[in-house]
Amino acid sequence: MKTALGIFLLLSMVLGFAQNHSHTSTRALAFPDIAGYVTLKTDLHQHTVFSDGEVWPTIRVQEALRDNLDVISLTEHLEYQPHKDDIPHPDRNRAFQLALEEAKEHDLMVINGTEITRGNPIGHCNAVFINDANRLMEKDSVLQFAEAKRQGAFVFWNHPNWSWLSPTGNPIWTDFQEERLKKGELHGIEVINTGYFDDASLALALKHDLTIMGTSDVHGLVEWDYMEKGNSRPITLVFAKEKTETSLKEALFAGRTVAVFNELLVGKQEVLVPLLEASVHIEKASYLENSKILEIQLKNSCSSRLLLENATEFSFYGSPPLLEIAAGETKVVQIKTLEILDTFSLKLKAIACYTAPKKHPIAHWEVVVE
Ligand SMILES: [Zn+2]
Ligand SMILES: [Zn+2]
Numbered sequence: 001m002k003t004a005l006g007i008f009l010l011l012s013m014v015l016g017f018a019q020n021h022s023h024t025s026t027r028a029l030a031f032p033d034i035a036g037y038v039t040l041k042t043d044l045h046q047h048t049v050f051s052d053g054e055v056w057p058t059i060r061v062q063e064a065l066r067d068n069l070d071v072i073s074l075t076e077h078l079e080y081q082p083h084k085d086d087i088p089h090p091d092r093n094r095a096f097q098l099a100l101e102e103a104k105e106h107d108l109m110v111i112n113g114t115e116i117t118r119g120n121p122i123g124h125c126n127a128v129f130i131n132d133a134n135r136l137m138e139k140d141s142v143l144q145f146a147e148a149k150r151q152g153a154f155v156f157w158n159h160p161n162w163s164w165l166s167p168t169g170n171p172i173w174t175d176f177q178e179e180r181l182k183k184g185e186l187h188g189i190e191v192i193n194t195g196y197f198d199d200a201s202l203a204l205a206l207k208h209d210l211t212i213m214g215t216s217d218v219h220g221l222v223e224w225d226y227m228e229k230g231n232s233r234p235i236t237l238v239f240a241k242e243k244t245e246t247s248l249k250e251a252l253f254a255g256r257t258v259a260v261f262n263e264l265l266v267g268k269q270e271v272l273v274p275l276l277e278a279s280v281h282i283e284k285a286s287y288l289e290n291s292k293i294l295e296i297q298l299k300n301s302c303s304s305r306l307l308l309e310n311a312t313e314f315s316f317y318g319s320p321p322l323l324e325i326a327a328g329e330t331k332v333v334q335i336k337t338l339e340i341l342d343t344f345s346l347k348l349k350a351i352a353c354y355t356a357p358k359k360h361p362i363a364h365w366e367v368v369v370e
Contacts, residue, residue: 028068030303034274037239042071045215049083050095051076053219057098063222073113075126080117092133116144121176123165127153145185154252156188156213161198170200188213192234192259199357214259234261263305263352276363286370293317294335300325308348311362
C-alpha cells in the first residue's frame, strides 16, 4: 500500500507539483453539483475515544465543518475498544449521540454507524444508517450482517487490501463475501482508505457492482494525520437527488459515488465524467490574432488539482500535451485547430482519475468560439 502512495507522490514530484503543493489555504473541500444531483461530501469512516480513536466525538464534528463536509459517520469498532476501562459506556451508540448533539446547530448530517471488526474471511466492515449499534454486538459475523440488513444498513468492506489480513495486498474474495452479496448484506467497498488506493479493490467494486468508497478512517486529528502531511482527508462524494438522509442512502445503494484523495478521483464513468465536466468551466475561447490557433481559458472550480491530457486530434501550441490546473486556478491552453472553427470539441483525459484499474476518464466540453 505504501508503494502505491510512493508512486503517486513520485509522479506528483516528477510533474513538478511538490514545490507549490499547498492545501492549507484551501482546507474547505469543494465539488460542484452535477446534472440532476447534489454532490454531498462525506466521510463515513472515523473513530473516537469510544473505540480506538484519540478524540472526543465533538471534535469530529468541528473538523468536518472546517473541511466543509456535508455528512459524517463515527464508526466505532464493535469488538475492539481499548479505552473501555476509562470510558465504560455500555451504549455503543453514544459517540453518534454526542456528535449529533454537537452538529444540531450546523448544516452537517451525522449518520449512525459502526465498524464490524473481525478476522478473515470478512475482516472489517462498516455498517452505516443503523438504528442501534448495541444489537450488532456479541453476535457471530453471519448474524451481525443479518442484523445490519434488518436495520436497513448500507454495509461496505473496509480496507480490503490491508496486508495484516491479506499478505499479498490484494483483497481475498471468499464464499463468505459471495454469500453476503447474494443476501443483500454487502453493498460497497473502500478503494481509498487513509490515503491508500487499491486498484484490485476497484476491480472488485466493478465486478460485483459494489459502491466505490473513500474514507479517512481517522483515529488522531485530521490536522495531524492529513493536513500536516500536505493532504486533504479522503472522502466519498455522493450524488444524491436531494440533501436529505433518505436521498443520501438511495444514492449510496445506487452506487453514485466518487472516492477522492487529493488529486486522485475514483468512480464509475457515469458520475466521474459529469463531475469533471462540471468542475472545469470554459471562461473564454477565441483565436489568436492572424492565426488558426485557438486559445481557451479554463477554470477549475473543485478543490482537487486536475491533471488533464490532450485527448483531441489536434496538438497544443507551445506547451506539452499535459495541463495541470490547481484548485480554483485559471489556465490558458492554445490549440492548433488548423482552420478557424465556430465550435470546438475539447476532450481532456484526466490522468489522476480512474474509472477502472489503469483506465482514465475523458471529459468533453463543446466550446463555442467568440
Ligand atoms: Zn478497520
Ligand atoms: Zn476503522
